[in-house]
Amino acid sequence: MSSAAIAVLGLGEAGSRISADLVAAGATVRGFDPLVSPPPGVFAASSDADACRNAGLVISVNSAHDAVDALTQSLGAVTPETIWADFNTSAPALKQELARVAGDTVQVVDVAVMAPVPPTGLRTPLTVSGPAAEAAAGLLRQFGAQVQVIDGPVGQAATRKLLRSVYYKGLAAAVVEALEAARAAGLEEWLAGNIRDELEKSTAATLDRLVSGSETHAVRRREEMAASAELLDSLGVPPRIATASRDWLADLAARRGRT
Structure with missing residues (x-):
């Protein structure tokens, strides 16, 4: 061949x-x-x-x-x-x-x-x-x-790629939205440096902290993201990712029997 x-x-x-x-x-x-x-x-x-x-x-x-x-x-x-x-x-x-x-x-x-x-x-x-x-x-x-x-059959490679895309492209969307809002607030340089520091400090344990922290603090983080969405609105930046995060945390809290 x-x-x-x-x-x-x-x-x-x-x-x-x-x-x-x-x-x-x-x-x-x-x-x-x-x-x-x-x-x-x-x-x-x-x-x-x-x-x-x-x-x-x-x-x-x-x-x-x-x-x-x-x-x-x-x-x-x-x-x-x-x-x-x-x-x-x-x-x-x-x-x-x-x-x-x-x-x-x-x-x-x-x-x-x-x-x-x-x-x-x-x-x-x-x-x-x-x-x-x-x-x-x-x-x-x-x-x-x-x-x-x-x-596995046809479709297994696509499944893996798209699951990864949810994480990676979702992360990119969150970063871009946050930087756009920071630019509107005059804080883009500060936030960009903060994001770089967080990425550099990431380890294998970061994944566990992200998951467990969301589950443990879903109610508090829901309110935090609601406030974040309000801030973006006031800055004239559509809070697409912030609002989605707020709603996801609300669902997570409800599933855990919390309000």
């Missing part, structure tokens, strides 16, 4: 960088994107199906919205030996729908991209799940990819 062509469907920021890195690593790559020309060294295809002909591996990185259509339009151009690697960020249900649509026509694997692609391209950490995960990982590793195989 290593000598077979690789198809890349979607040549946006991620797809262009991945396809260029594959070419640099010695792969024969055919790419298709209706809006973007392929980078140097990538052969331009006229459609998704055209890109997939004679491909041993298909990397679908167009969008979650287009993922099923791209697969459906390409079923006549692939074989049961072809691996269809869906790199799109989507819910596990969509990954499972791809596997259902594919049936025995092509081997679908669920790939989760675990960090932004532009800095490291093909070497961005990947996790992959599905019956053909080991085969997909082996092929990608030949070209320098860092791949972790997750035991």
Whole structure:
């Protein structure tokens, strides 16, 4: 399979960088994107199906919205030996729908991209799940990819990525909202330094303190976040994260029988 062509469907920021890195690593790559020309060294295809002909591996990185259509339009151009690697960020249900649509026509694997692609391209950490995960990982590793195989069906890699996203993207949202409010209050530099200090002091025990502290002090922290939301309102900053935190703490207190 290593000598077979690789198809890349979607040549946006991620797809262009991945396809260029594959070419640099010695792969024969055919790419298709209706809006973007392929980078140097990538052969331009006229459609998704055209890109997939004679491909041993298909990397679908167009969008979650287009993922099923791209697969459906390409079923006549692939074989049961072809691996269809869906790199799109989507819910596990969509990954499972791809596997259902594919049936025995092509081997679908669920790939989760675990960090932004532009800095490291093909070497961005990947996790992959599905019956053909080991085969997909082996092929990608030949070209320098860092791949972790997750035991289980298609959708397991997406589940892990999205669970992590709740934490990491939620943290980012909280930080950005807090800094916006601090800027409005003339305290951005102070708060930025405070956040940096807290992040630097974080240890493995920080997780336990976050969980246990929320459970023990849910009522007090609910009131604290209610006051925080009022402050942001007064500063003209929509308190989306502060309000969500207040409501979550209220639910937590109710579940613990506290008021």
